[in-house]
Amino acid sequence: EVQLVESGGGLVQPGGSLRLSCEASGFIFSDYSMSWVRQAPGKGLEWVANIRQNGGETYYVDSVKGRFTISRDNAKRSLFLQMNSLRAEDTAVYYCARGARRFEFWGQGTLVTVSS
Amino acid sequence: QSVLTQPPSASAAPGQKVTISCSGSSPNIGSNYVMWYQQLPGTAPRLLIYDDNGRPSGIPDRFSGSKSGTSATLGITGLQTGDEADYYCGTWDSSRNAVVFGGGTKLTVL
Numbered sequence: 597e598v599q600l601v602e603s604g605g606g607l608v609q610p611g612g613s614l615r616l617s618c619e620a621s622g623f624i625f626s627d628y629s630m631s632w633v634r635q636a637p638g639k640g641l642e643w644v645a646n647i648r649q650n651g652g653e654t655y656y657v658d659s660v661k662g663r664f665t666i667s668r669d670n671a672k673r674s675l676f677l678q679m680n681s682l683r684a685e686d687t688a689v690y691y692c693a694r695g696a697r698r699f700e701f702w703g704q705g706t707l708v709t710v711s712s
Numbered sequence: 713q714s715v716l717t718q719p720p721s722a723s724a725a726p727g728q729k730v731t732i733s734c735s736g737s738s739p740n741i742g743s744n745y746v747m748w749y750q751q752l753p754g755t756a757p758r759l760l761i762y763d764d765n766g767r768p769s770g771i772p773d774r775f776s777g778s779k780s781g782t783s784a785t786l787g788i789t790g791l792q793t794g795d796e797a798d799y800y801c802g803t804w805d806s807s808r809n810a811v812v813f814g815g816g817t818k819l820t821v822l
Contacts (some may be wrong), residue, residue: 641800643811697804702756
């Protein structure tokens, strides 16, 4: 059974940093591209970033370029999102998803709240 | 303002059929496959339709997808109260080098 479990969310002040993690199981992690997708409270889905199987190619939504970094550790079957210079508008549930363009499986999400 | 345009709401009676539209442009729907996701209240989204009209394992054939030009459509037949959810279309946008979503459609089964 495919499982994706996110962690690392919480309350952070504007300008602060947070690192999200996603632990994968039930499939060969290194065979798949991975993505982060977020959802602000009461709003729709917004794709954040994706990363290819070997980590050599990454893409980001314009609003996070230069502030967020997606990475992965295939040996640990883990996906990461380093978030710096956080803003109030980054407040959202962040989902880890399998795939680069087609999100076949999703985690349960982790809530990030940016507020003073 | 979402890159893909969906109606904010849709409704139909149990047992009836509903369609949800998703309108885009050449760099996104016109050039790439469309996915549809279902998000039940309080849960994570799940893939409903992939590559315009494919159904993942476990998705009933009451759900269907189609695409023509720069628009896509999700169809649901034999509506059930359990189908009440938010539905999102999504695709790759080749000019933005980004995945783009529609704003979502809230389906009510009356």
